[in-house]
Amino acid sequence: MVAAELAALRDYRERTERQMEELFNTITAFAALDYDRRALVHDDNDELINAMAIGLNMMGEELSHTMKALVGARDEALAASRAKSAFLANISHELRTPLNAIIGYAEIIREDLVDAGQDALTVDVDRLQIASRHLLNLIQDVLDLARIEAGRVDVRLEQIDLRTLLQELQTTLAPSVKEAGNVLHARVELGRPQVLTDPLRLQQILLNILGNANKFTVGGDITLSACDHVEHGRAFVDITVADTGIGIPADKLETIFDAFTQVDDTATRRFGGTGLGLAISRRLCDLLGGSIVVSSELRRGSTFRVRLPVDGPPRG
Amino acid sequence: MELREIVTRTERIWIEDGIVHCVVLPTATHTLDDAHVNSRAVDELAEGRKLPMLLDTRDSRGLDRDARLYYVRPEAADRVSALAMLIDSQVGRMFGNFYTNVHRPPFPLRLFNSESDALVWLKEQVV
Numbered sequence: 001m002v003a004a005e006l007a008a009l010r011d012y013r014e015r016t017e018r019q020m021e022e023l024f025n026t027i028t029a030f031a032a033l034d035y036d037r038r039a040l041v042h043d044d045n046d047e048l049i050n051a052m053a054i055g056l057n058m059m060g061e062e063l064s065h066t067m068k069a070l071v072g073a074r075d076e077a078l079a080a081s082r083a084k085s086a087f088l089a090n091i092s093h094e095l096r097t098p099l100n101a102i103i104g105y106a107e108i109i110r111e112d113l114v115d116a117g118q119d120a121l122t123v124d125v126d127r128l129q130i131a132s133r134h135l136l137n138l139i140q141d142v143l144d145l146a147r148i149e150a151g152r153v154d155v156r157l158e159q160i161d162l163r164t165l166l167q168e169l170q171t172t173l174a175p176s177v178k179e180a181g182n183v184l185h186a187r188v189e190l191g192r193p194q195v196l197t198d199p200l201r202l203q204q205i206l207l208n209i210l211g212n213a214n215k216f217t218v219g220g221d222i223t224l225s226a227c228d229h230v231e232h233g234r235a236f237v238d239i240t241v242a243d244t245g246i247g248i249p250a251d252k253l254e255t256i257f258d259a260f261t262q263v264d265d266t267a268t269r270r271f272g273g274t275g276l277g278l279a280i281s282r283r284l285c286d287l288l289g290g291s292i293v294v295s296s297e298l299r300r301g302s303t304f305r306v307r308l309p310v311d312g313p314p315r316g
Numbered sequence: 317m318e319l320r321e322i323v324t325r326t327e328r329i330w331i332e333d334g335i336v337h338c339v340v341l342p343t344a345t346h347t348l349d350d351a352h353v354n355s356r357a358v359d360e361l362a363e364g365r366k367l368p369m370l371l372d373t374r375d376s377r378g379l380d381r382d383a384r385l386y387y388v389r390p391e392a393a394d395r396v397s398a399l400a401m402l403i404d405s406q407v408g409r410m411f412g413n414f415y416t417n418v419h420r421p422p423f424p425l426r427l428f429n430s431e432s433d434a435l436v437w438l439k440e441q442v443v
Contacts, residue, residue, distance in 0.1 A: 041377045043342065051406035054378040058414055061381040 088146035217245030289313025346379030
């Protein structure tokens with residue numbers, strides 16, 4: 001009698017262990033994102049174990065369905081984004097071509113007016129050229145962003161002397177900095193100025209940040225600095241642009257790198273621009289294997305830091 | 317009066333006092349085909365009437381996603397005026413939670429531990 005009860009208990013324990021293992025294997029499969037596995041429901045299972053198996057199966061089906069729907073939605077969104085970027089890239093090219101003709105012919109008209117002794121009339125042609133160049137810059141920004149998002153931007157890496165590149169930038173910006181009544185300081189403290197990067201893209205990033213610093217600072221200081229940085233044994237350079245301008249509200253710091261974003265709409269109207277510059281800069285930094293961050297205090301100024309790997313972006 | 321009953325692969329179905337009774341059998345996992353067969357059986361017994369339903373899933377062996385969605389499709393509201401589910405078992409609670417939180421049916425749903433309480437509520441739902 002006792003032996004029979006013990007045998008029945010042993011059977012029960014073995015059966016329960018098998019059933020629990022079945023549930024465990026299903027949960028393990030779900031944990032590995034395999035939602036197509038189903039737990040078996042047996043007549044001789046405990047009711048609780050069957051309930052868990054049925055519940056797991058329903059959960060797996062719902063997760064599988066939701067996951068497939070999400071992947072499908074993501075693929076559709078990516079395809080739509082690529083189509084949009086391709087369209088923008090094409091349309092921007094179509095816009096630039098006639099605009100370049102307008103700028104070119106305006107230059108010819110200006111020269112003809114000067115030759116004809118009609119200097120007073122050149123003011124209107126100058127306005128035409130300024131407006132056209134502004135429009136061209138805006139289109140260039142849209143084109144750049146579209147090309148980056150469409151994955152059509154190639155990075156051309158070469159060994160550059162960062163010190164030289166920063167000096168050239170200072171020279172380029174000197175007239176506009178002076179015009180805004182600002183002073184540009186430079187502090188370059190690099191042990192080894194050689195960096196493997198794309199000089200044109202780096203210039204584009206830094207010109208954008210320096211241009212913004214100059215745009216949002218009046219009669220203040222802009223400091224361009226560079227120094228070495230080591231992180232997890234890897235060598236980087238930190239290039240920092242600090243200004244004493246209007247600053248950025250804390251709640252806007254997260255969004256200023258988003259496309260078409262300025263601190264507020266009134267800033268776009270007051271200071272001009274498309275709101276694409278920082279979005280382009282961040283994406284270019286990503287392509288160069290680096291990062292860009294900002295810290296700021298309202299009415300005290302902003303500091304942008306670009307961090308780039310000395311030995312170029314990771315390969316592959 | 318003798319009650320007419322239809323037994324399918326997965327359910328025993330009959331109508332009593334204007335209420336459709338469906339007892340899910342512990343025979344197999346419900347598939348979409350089973351859902352079609354069961355719905356046709358309800359239609360046949362109800363003869364076009366829109367009736368409240370008492371559903372007993374306590375011994376169910378589960379139903380797949382297509383079947384679950386079929387039972388809560390919008391057109392189901394043309395045939396069922398209200399649904400009372402018996403959930404005084406672990407499997408019953410599983411289905412009750414599912415239909416309450418994941419795919420709500422297009423008609424009033426209440427969960428009951430007691431069949432008599434469920435019948436009282438369902439009688440109030442007779443259209």
